[in-house]
Amino acid sequence: xxxxxxxxxxxxxxxxxxxxxxxxxxxxxxxxxxxxxxxxxxxxxxxxxxxxxxxxxxxxxxxxxxxxxxxxxxxxxxxxxxxxxxxxxxxxxxxxxxxxxxxxxxxxxxxxxxxxxxxxxxxxxxxxxxxxxxxxxxxxxxxxxxxxxxxxxxxxxxxxxxxxxxxxxxxxxxxxxxxxxxxxxxxxxxxxxxxxxxxxxxxxxxxxxxxxxxxxxxxxxxxxxxxxxxxxxxxxxxxxxxxxxxxxxxxxxxxxxxxxxxxxxxxxxxxxxxxxxxxxxxxxxxxxxxxxxxxxxxxxxxxxxxxxxxxxxxxxxxxxxxxxxxxxxxxxxxxxxxxxxxxxxxxxxxxxxxxxxxxxxxxxxxxxxxxxxxxxxxxxxxxxxxxxx
Numbered sequence: 001x002x003x004x005x006x007x008x009x010x011x012x013x014x015x016x017x018x019x020x021x022x023x024x025x026x027x028x029x030x031x032x033x034x035x036x037x038x039x040x041x042x043x044x045x046x047x048x049x050x051x052x053x054x055x056x057x058x059x060x061x062x063x064x065x066x067x068x069x070x071x072x073x074x075x076x077x078x079x080x081x082x083x084x085x086x087x088x089x090x091x092x093x094x095x096x097x098x099x100x101x102x103x104x105x106x107x108x109x110x111x112x113x114x115x116x117x118x119x120x121x122x123x124x125x126x127x128x129x130x131x132x133x134x135x136x137x138x139x140x141x142x143x144x145x146x147x148x149x150x151x152x153x154x155x156x157x158x159x160x161x162x163x164x165x166x167x168x169x170x171x172x173x174x175x176x177x178x179x180x181x182x183x184x185x186x187x188x189x190x191x192x193x194x195x196x197x198x199x200x201x202x203x204x205x206x207x208x209x210x211x212x213x214x215x216x217x218x219x220x221x222x223x224x225x226x227x228x229x230x231x232x233x234x235x236x237x238x239x240x241x242x243x244x245x246x247x248x249x250x251x252x253x254x255x256x257x258x259x260x261x262x263x264x265x266x267x268x269x270x271x272x273x274x275x276x277x278x279x280x281x282x283x284x285x286x287x288x289x290x291x292x293x294x295x296x297x298x299x300x301x302x303x304x305x306x307x308x309x310x311x312x313x314x315x316x317x318x319x320x321x322x323x324x325x326x327x328x329x330x331x332x333x334x335x336x337x338x339x340x341x342x343x344x345x346x347x348x349x350x351x352x353x354x355x356x357x358x359x360x361x362x363x364x365x366x367x368x369x370x371x372x373x374x375x376x377x378x379x380x381x382x383x384x385x386x387x388x389x
Contacts, residue, residue, distance in 0.1 A: 005087050008030035008105050009071050010058065013209060014051040018159050018221070021046060023102045072096045074210045083182055084109045092116060100228040104207035108182035111203035115173055119298045120150045121290060122226045122251070123166075124244040125159030125236035126269050133237035133269060136261055137162035138169070140234060143287035144299075145172025148298055148354040150202070152177065152230050153191050154222060157245075159236045164193050166194050175229065179222040180201030181212035205229075223247040224254075231297045232290060233283070238272030248281070257293060259284045269383035300360060324348060328356050329365060329375065336372035 002010070011017055011025065011032050012339050016137070024046050029035045035043070040052040047055070058065040063072075078085060086093045086107040094116040097103050109116070121144050123137055141151045141163040153160040153178040167174035174197055178184070181206060185191045194204055207225065208218060223246050233251040235258075237242040251258045258281040263270025277283050283303035284290055291298075324346075329344045331337065343353045357373050360366040366373045 002009045002033065002036075004089065005106065006071065006075075007036060008087055009074075009085075010067055012106060013067055013070050013074075014047065014054055016048045016051055019102050019104050019207060020112045021104045077183065077210060078108070081183075082110070084113045084118075086113060095228055096231070097225065097228045100224065103228070104225060106207065108206045108208075108210075109203055110182055110205075111198040112173075112201055113203065115150055115175060115201070115203050116205065116229060117172065118150045119148065119294070120152045120175065120230040122230040122233040122247065123159065123163035123236065124153060124223075124226065124233065124247045125238055126242060126244065127156050127158040127160075127185070129158045129162070129237045130267065130269060133159060133263075134162045137236045138166040140236070140261075140287045140290070141166030141174075142170045142172075144290060145170040145174070146350040146354065147287070147291045148351060148358060149291075149294070150175055151269070152226055154179065154219070154226055155185070155194060155204075157187060157190070161190060161193060164197060168193075168196055168200055170351055171200070173200070174349035175203070176204050177222055177226045177229070178204060178206040178208070179218040180206065180214050180258075181208045181210045181363055183210045184208040184213065185215040219243060224250045227251040227256055228254055230256060231294050232259055234259045234284070234290065235273055235276060236261050237263065237267075237269040238276075239268055240275060241269045242269075242272045245276070248276055258282065259290055259293075261285075267289065301361070317341060322356070324352060325356050325360055329360060330351060332366060332373060332375040334375055336369045336374050338372040342373070 011022055020260060025035050025043060028043070029038065040047070040055045044052060054067050058067040063067065086109060088098055088103060088105060092113040093107065099212045123141050125133060125137060129137070137159045145151055145167040150173040151163050152175040153163040154165065160261060164174045164176060176194060176197055180186045198204060205225065212218065220243065223243065227247050233247055233256060235244050235248055248258055258276065260276040260281040261272040262273060262277060262283055267283040282293065327346050328342060331342055339350065339353055339357070343350045346353065357366060361368060365376055367376050
Protein backbone atom coordinates (compact mmCIF):
# COMPACT_ATOMS: atom_id res chain seq x y z
CA UNK A 1 0.00 0.00 0.00
CA UNK A 2 1.19 3.50 -0.78
CA UNK A 3 2.43 5.57 2.15
CA UNK A 4 0.69 8.88 2.82
CA UNK A 5 3.77 10.77 1.59
CA UNK A 6 3.75 8.84 -1.69
CA UNK A 7 0.03 9.50 -2.11
CA UNK A 8 0.61 13.23 -1.72
CA UNK A 9 3.60 13.15 -4.05
CA UNK A 10 1.56 11.46 -6.77
CA UNK A 11 -1.02 14.23 -6.56
CA UNK A 12 1.64 16.92 -6.70
CA UNK A 13 3.25 15.35 -9.76
CA UNK A 14 0.02 15.83 -11.70
CA UNK A 15 0.50 18.75 -14.13
CA UNK A 16 -0.65 22.05 -12.67
CA UNK A 17 -1.07 20.79 -9.10
CA UNK A 18 0.67 23.12 -6.65
CA UNK A 19 -0.22 23.80 -3.04
CA UNK A 20 -3.36 25.76 -3.93
CA UNK A 21 -4.81 23.06 -6.18
CA UNK A 22 -3.75 20.32 -3.77
CA UNK A 23 -5.77 21.83 -0.94
CA UNK A 24 -8.75 22.42 -3.24
CA UNK A 25 -8.70 18.70 -3.96
CA UNK A 26 -8.38 17.87 -0.27
CA UNK A 27 -11.37 20.07 0.56
CA UNK A 28 -13.45 17.79 -1.63
CA UNK A 29 -12.07 14.44 -0.50
CA UNK A 30 -11.07 12.96 2.87
CA UNK A 31 -7.59 11.86 1.83
CA UNK A 32 -5.06 11.85 -0.98
CA UNK A 33 -5.69 8.14 -1.47
CA UNK A 34 -9.40 8.68 -1.99
CA UNK A 35 -8.61 11.24 -4.69
CA UNK A 36 -6.28 8.80 -6.44
CA UNK A 37 -8.99 6.13 -6.34
CA UNK A 38 -11.92 8.37 -7.32
CA UNK A 39 -13.24 8.91 -10.81
CA UNK A 40 -11.13 11.62 -12.46
CA UNK A 41 -14.33 13.22 -13.70
CA UNK A 42 -15.12 14.17 -10.09
CA UNK A 43 -12.28 16.69 -10.30
CA UNK A 44 -12.71 17.88 -13.87
CA UNK A 45 -13.43 21.41 -12.66
CA UNK A 46 -10.11 21.52 -10.75
CA UNK A 47 -7.62 19.49 -12.80
CA UNK A 48 -6.43 20.12 -16.34
CA UNK A 49 -7.16 17.63 -19.12
CA UNK A 50 -3.51 16.54 -19.03
CA UNK A 51 -3.71 15.90 -15.29
CA UNK A 52 -6.95 13.96 -15.68
CA UNK A 53 -5.35 11.76 -18.36
CA UNK A 54 -2.36 11.04 -16.11
CA UNK A 55 -4.68 10.14 -13.23
CA UNK A 56 -6.63 7.75 -15.46
CA UNK A 57 -3.40 6.13 -16.62
CA UNK A 58 -2.30 5.66 -13.00
CA UNK A 59 -5.59 4.02 -12.10
CA UNK A 60 -5.29 1.58 -15.01
CA UNK A 61 -1.55 0.92 -15.04
CA UNK A 62 -0.59 1.51 -11.40
CA UNK A 63 3.18 0.97 -11.03
CA UNK A 64 3.64 0.94 -14.80
CA UNK A 65 2.06 4.35 -15.25
CA UNK A 66 4.17 7.42 -16.14
CA UNK A 67 3.00 9.13 -12.94
CA UNK A 68 4.22 6.33 -10.68
CA UNK A 69 7.53 5.98 -12.53
CA UNK A 70 8.15 9.71 -12.18
CA UNK A 71 7.58 9.48 -8.45
CA UNK A 72 9.83 6.43 -8.08
CA UNK A 73 12.68 8.07 -9.99
CA UNK A 74 12.48 11.16 -7.80
CA UNK A 75 12.32 9.11 -4.60
CA UNK A 76 15.49 7.29 -5.63
CA UNK A 77 17.24 10.63 -6.19
CA UNK A 78 16.01 11.88 -2.82
CA UNK A 79 17.32 8.77 -1.05
CA UNK A 80 20.69 8.96 -2.80
CA UNK A 81 21.17 12.62 -1.85
CA UNK A 82 20.00 12.45 1.79
CA UNK A 83 16.97 14.64 1.20
CA UNK A 84 14.20 14.44 3.78
CA UNK A 85 10.53 14.61 2.80
CA UNK A 86 8.20 16.19 5.34
CA UNK A 87 4.47 16.13 4.89
CA UNK A 88 2.21 18.20 7.14
CA UNK A 89 1.88 15.30 9.60
CA UNK A 90 5.64 14.77 10.01
CA UNK A 91 7.08 15.54 13.47
CA UNK A 92 9.63 17.92 11.94
CA UNK A 93 7.09 19.83 9.86
CA UNK A 94 7.21 23.30 11.46
CA UNK A 95 4.14 24.23 13.46
CA UNK A 96 4.28 27.89 12.41
CA UNK A 97 4.19 26.90 8.75
CA UNK A 98 1.36 24.48 9.36
CA UNK A 99 -0.73 27.44 10.56
CA UNK A 100 -0.62 29.41 7.31
CA UNK A 101 -3.27 29.31 4.61
CA UNK A 102 -2.64 26.37 2.27
CA UNK A 103 0.76 25.32 3.61
CA UNK A 104 3.14 23.30 1.42
CA UNK A 105 1.82 19.70 1.39
CA UNK A 106 5.38 18.36 1.10
CA UNK A 107 8.71 19.95 2.00
CA UNK A 108 11.98 18.73 0.53
CA UNK A 109 14.77 19.41 3.03
CA UNK A 110 18.54 19.17 2.60
CA UNK A 111 20.32 19.47 5.93
CA UNK A 112 18.85 19.54 9.43
CA UNK A 113 15.06 19.36 9.17
CA UNK A 114 14.61 19.88 12.93
CA UNK A 115 15.97 23.41 12.43
CA UNK A 116 12.69 24.35 10.72
CA UNK A 117 11.05 24.44 14.15
CA UNK A 118 13.71 26.71 15.66
CA UNK A 119 12.82 30.38 16.27
CA UNK A 120 13.50 32.21 13.03
CA UNK A 121 13.70 35.74 11.69
CA UNK A 122 13.31 36.26 7.94
CA UNK A 123 15.65 38.81 6.37
CA UNK A 124 14.74 39.95 2.86
CA UNK A 125 15.37 42.83 0.49
CA UNK A 126 16.68 43.98 -2.86
CA UNK A 127 18.74 41.81 -5.20
CA UNK A 128 20.73 44.94 -6.05
CA UNK A 129 21.27 46.65 -2.70
CA UNK A 130 23.51 49.57 -1.86
CA UNK A 131 26.73 48.76 0.04
CA UNK A 132 25.02 50.15 3.13
CA UNK A 133 22.02 47.87 2.67
CA UNK A 134 24.21 44.83 2.15
CA UNK A 135 26.16 45.73 5.29
CA UNK A 136 22.98 46.17 7.31
CA UNK A 137 21.65 42.78 6.21
CA UNK A 138 24.94 41.13 7.17
CA UNK A 139 25.24 42.82 10.57
CA UNK A 140 21.60 42.40 11.58
CA UNK A 141 21.71 38.72 10.61
CA UNK A 142 25.00 38.15 12.41
CA UNK A 143 23.69 39.71 15.61
CA UNK A 144 20.31 37.96 15.41
CA UNK A 145 22.03 34.61 14.86
CA UNK A 146 24.26 35.33 17.86
CA UNK A 147 21.12 35.98 19.91
CA UNK A 148 19.80 32.50 19.13
CA UNK A 149 17.61 33.01 16.07
CA UNK A 150 17.95 31.07 12.83
CA UNK A 151 18.07 33.42 9.83
CA UNK A 152 15.70 32.55 7.01
CA UNK A 153 15.96 33.98 3.50
CA UNK A 154 15.69 33.03 -0.15
CA UNK A 155 19.29 32.47 -1.38
CA UNK A 156 18.89 35.25 -3.95
CA UNK A 157 21.62 37.72 -4.79
CA UNK A 158 21.96 40.87 -2.72
CA UNK A 159 20.23 41.09 0.66
CA UNK A 160 19.41 37.35 0.82
CA UNK A 161 23.04 36.38 0.30
CA UNK A 162 24.24 38.91 2.88
CA UNK A 163 21.71 37.58 5.39
CA UNK A 164 22.88 33.98 5.00
CA UNK A 165 26.52 35.07 5.18
CA UNK A 166 25.91 37.11 8.33
CA UNK A 167 24.43 34.10 10.10
CA UNK A 168 27.30 31.89 8.93
CA UNK A 169 29.83 34.45 10.16
CA UNK A 170 28.31 34.18 13.64
CA UNK A 171 28.51 30.36 13.47
CA UNK A 172 24.73 30.50 13.68
CA UNK A 173 22.03 28.65 11.77
CA UNK A 174 20.43 29.77 8.53
CA UNK A 175 17.69 28.40 6.29
CA UNK A 176 17.40 29.02 2.54
CA UNK A 177 13.94 28.62 1.02
CA UNK A 178 14.26 27.89 -2.69
CA UNK A 179 12.05 28.95 -5.57
CA UNK A 180 13.22 25.88 -7.49
CA UNK A 181 13.39 22.16 -6.88
CA UNK A 182 15.79 21.06 -4.14
CA UNK A 183 18.06 19.67 -6.88
CA UNK A 184 18.52 23.15 -8.37
CA UNK A 185 20.45 26.11 -6.97
CA UNK A 186 19.44 29.50 -8.31
CA UNK A 187 21.35 31.60 -8.94
CA UNK A 188 24.15 29.15 -9.65
CA UNK A 189 26.75 31.55 -8.27
CA UNK A 190 25.26 30.98 -4.81
CA UNK A 191 26.04 27.27 -4.92
CA UNK A 192 28.92 27.79 -2.49
CA UNK A 193 26.67 29.57 0.01
CA UNK A 194 24.11 26.76 -0.32
CA UNK A 195 26.81 24.18 0.44
CA UNK A 196 28.02 26.20 3.43
CA UNK A 197 24.50 26.43 4.81
CA UNK A 198 24.08 22.65 4.86
CA UNK A 199 27.62 21.96 6.09
CA UNK A 200 27.15 24.39 9.00
CA UNK A 201 24.02 22.63 10.25
CA UNK A 202 21.49 24.75 8.39
CA UNK A 203 18.94 23.68 5.80
CA UNK A 204 17.78 24.18 2.23
CA UNK A 205 14.01 23.90 1.79
CA UNK A 206 11.71 23.64 -1.21
CA UNK A 207 8.09 22.77 -1.82
CA UNK A 208 8.65 22.26 -5.55
CA UNK A 209 9.16 18.85 -7.19
CA UNK A 210 12.61 17.87 -8.41
CA UNK A 211 13.60 19.47 -11.69
CA UNK A 212 11.49 22.60 -11.14
CA UNK A 213 13.37 25.51 -12.67
CA UNK A 214 13.51 29.18 -11.76
CA UNK A 215 10.28 30.55 -13.20
CA UNK A 216 9.01 34.01 -12.11
CA UNK A 217 5.76 32.64 -10.67
CA UNK A 218 7.60 30.41 -8.20
CA UNK A 219 9.27 33.15 -6.19
CA UNK A 220 6.19 34.94 -4.81
CA UNK A 221 4.88 31.49 -3.85
CA UNK A 222 8.20 30.73 -2.16
CA UNK A 223 7.99 33.99 -0.20
CA UNK A 224 4.98 32.84 1.83
CA UNK A 225 7.16 30.03 3.21
CA UNK A 226 9.95 32.43 4.19
CA UNK A 227 7.54 34.53 6.25
CA UNK A 228 5.53 31.51 7.36
CA UNK A 229 8.54 29.86 9.01
CA UNK A 230 9.45 33.01 10.92
CA UNK A 231 8.22 34.89 13.96
CA UNK A 232 9.21 38.13 12.27
CA UNK A 233 10.31 39.45 8.88
CA UNK A 234 12.92 42.18 8.45
CA UNK A 235 12.92 44.17 5.20
CA UNK A 236 16.32 45.79 4.69
CA UNK A 237 16.12 47.61 1.34
CA UNK A 238 13.23 47.43 -1.07
CA UNK A 239 11.85 49.52 -3.90
CA UNK A 240 8.13 50.24 -3.98
CA UNK A 241 7.55 47.35 -6.40
CA UNK A 242 10.07 44.98 -4.81
CA UNK A 243 9.27 41.29 -4.42
CA UNK A 244 10.33 41.71 -0.80
CA UNK A 245 7.10 43.60 -0.20
CA UNK A 246 5.26 40.42 -1.19
CA UNK A 247 7.02 38.66 1.67
CA UNK A 248 6.06 41.56 3.94
CA UNK A 249 2.39 41.27 2.91
CA UNK A 250 2.46 37.55 3.65
CA UNK A 251 3.95 38.25 7.08
CA UNK A 252 1.05 40.59 7.85
CA UNK A 253 -1.54 38.08 6.58
CA UNK A 254 0.08 35.38 8.73
CA UNK A 255 -0.03 37.60 11.84
CA UNK A 256 3.75 37.74 12.14
CA UNK A 257 5.88 40.69 13.22
CA UNK A 258 7.15 43.00 10.49
CA UNK A 259 10.27 45.16 10.77
CA UNK A 260 11.84 47.62 8.34
CA UNK A 261 15.09 49.58 8.29
CA UNK A 262 14.65 53.23 7.26
CA UNK A 263 16.97 54.89 4.78
CA UNK A 264 17.68 58.11 2.94
CA UNK A 265 14.73 59.84 1.31
CA UNK A 266 16.93 60.07 -1.80
CA UNK A 267 17.45 56.29 -1.99
CA UNK A 268 14.83 54.55 -4.20
CA UNK A 269 15.51 51.32 -2.30
CA UNK A 270 14.34 52.95 0.93
CA UNK A 271 10.90 53.84 -0.41
CA UNK A 272 9.47 50.35 0.06
CA UNK A 273 10.67 50.25 3.67
CA UNK A 274 9.26 53.71 4.35
CA UNK A 275 5.93 52.62 2.91
CA UNK A 276 5.87 49.59 5.22
CA UNK A 277 6.71 51.76 8.23
CA UNK A 278 3.85 54.14 7.37
CA UNK A 279 1.55 51.12 7.22
CA UNK A 280 2.59 49.87 10.65
CA UNK A 281 5.86 47.96 10.31
CA UNK A 282 8.20 48.52 13.25
CA UNK A 283 11.10 50.84 12.50
CA UNK A 284 14.36 49.24 13.66
CA UNK A 285 17.82 50.75 13.92
CA UNK A 286 19.74 47.77 15.27
CA UNK A 287 19.26 44.07 15.87
CA UNK A 288 18.53 44.63 19.56
CA UNK A 289 15.23 46.26 18.58
CA UNK A 290 14.16 42.96 17.02
CA UNK A 291 15.57 40.79 19.82
CA UNK A 292 13.68 42.85 22.41
CA UNK A 293 10.46 42.50 20.42
CA UNK A 294 10.79 38.74 19.86
CA UNK A 295 12.49 37.69 23.10
CA UNK A 296 9.26 36.25 24.47
CA UNK A 297 8.73 34.16 21.34
CA UNK A 298 12.33 32.96 21.55
CA UNK A 299 11.94 31.76 25.12
CA UNK A 300 8.58 30.13 24.38
CA UNK A 301 9.94 28.32 21.35
CA UNK A 302 12.95 26.97 23.23
CA UNK A 303 10.60 25.80 25.96
CA UNK A 304 8.47 23.95 23.42
CA UNK A 305 11.54 22.42 21.82
CA UNK A 306 13.18 21.28 25.05
CA UNK A 307 10.52 20.65 27.71
CA UNK A 308 8.64 17.47 28.53
CA UNK A 309 6.31 17.43 31.49
CA UNK A 310 7.00 14.65 34.01
CA UNK A 311 5.65 13.64 37.38
CA UNK A 312 8.97 12.68 38.95
CA UNK A 313 11.55 15.15 40.21
CA UNK A 314 14.65 15.06 37.98
CA UNK A 315 18.16 15.23 39.39
CA UNK A 316 20.51 17.95 38.08
CA UNK A 317 22.42 15.33 36.09
CA UNK A 318 19.15 14.53 34.31
CA UNK A 319 18.29 18.19 33.77
CA UNK A 320 21.62 19.01 32.12
CA UNK A 321 21.05 17.10 28.91
CA UNK A 322 24.06 17.97 26.73
CA UNK A 323 27.81 18.34 27.07
CA UNK A 324 27.54 21.97 25.96
CA UNK A 325 25.09 22.75 28.76
CA UNK A 326 27.37 21.10 31.31
CA UNK A 327 30.41 22.97 29.96
CA UNK A 328 28.65 26.31 30.16
CA UNK A 329 27.28 25.60 33.63
CA UNK A 330 30.80 24.82 34.87
CA UNK A 331 31.94 28.30 33.80
CA UNK A 332 29.24 30.10 35.77
CA UNK A 333 29.44 31.17 39.39
CA UNK A 334 27.02 33.07 41.58
CA UNK A 335 27.98 36.42 40.09
CA UNK A 336 27.02 37.66 36.62
CA UNK A 337 29.21 36.54 33.70
CA UNK A 338 28.75 38.25 30.29
CA UNK A 339 27.87 36.07 27.30
CA UNK A 340 31.02 36.96 25.38
CA UNK A 341 33.15 35.91 28.35
CA UNK A 342 31.31 32.58 28.54
CA UNK A 343 31.86 32.05 24.80
CA UNK A 344 35.56 32.84 25.16
CA UNK A 345 35.98 30.47 28.11
CA UNK A 346 34.12 27.60 26.50
CA UNK A 347 35.34 28.21 22.92
CA UNK A 348 31.74 27.74 21.76
CA UNK A 349 29.98 29.91 19.14
CA UNK A 350 28.03 32.77 20.68
CA UNK A 351 24.79 31.51 19.11
CA UNK A 352 25.22 28.09 20.71
CA UNK A 353 26.05 29.69 24.06
CA UNK A 354 22.92 31.85 23.88
CA UNK A 355 20.73 28.88 23.01
CA UNK A 356 22.14 26.80 25.88
CA UNK A 357 21.76 29.66 28.34
CA UNK A 358 18.10 30.06 27.40
CA UNK A 359 17.58 26.34 27.94
CA UNK A 360 19.41 26.41 31.28
CA UNK A 361 17.38 29.45 32.33
CA UNK A 362 14.15 27.63 31.58
CA UNK A 363 15.42 24.74 33.68
CA UNK A 364 15.94 27.09 36.60
CA UNK A 365 19.71 26.58 36.69
CA UNK A 366 20.82 30.06 35.60
CA UNK A 367 19.39 33.57 35.61
CA UNK A 368 19.81 36.52 33.27
CA UNK A 369 20.58 39.51 35.49
CA UNK A 370 21.08 42.07 32.75
CA UNK A 371 24.87 42.25 32.84
CA UNK A 372 25.22 38.54 32.19
CA UNK A 373 24.19 35.14 33.53
CA UNK A 374 24.69 33.70 37.00
CA UNK A 375 24.25 30.23 38.38
CA UNK A 376 21.25 29.26 40.52
CA UNK A 377 20.61 26.32 42.76
CA UNK A 378 18.15 23.86 41.17
CA UNK A 379 14.57 24.19 42.32
CA UNK A 380 13.79 21.55 44.94
CA UNK A 381 10.52 20.58 43.25
CA UNK A 382 10.77 21.33 39.54
CA UNK A 383 7.67 21.07 37.39
CA UNK A 384 9.44 20.28 34.16
CA UNK A 385 12.08 17.95 32.80
CA UNK A 386 14.16 18.28 29.68
CA UNK A 387 15.36 15.95 27.02
CA UNK A 388 18.14 16.33 24.48
CA UNK A 389 17.07 17.30 20.98
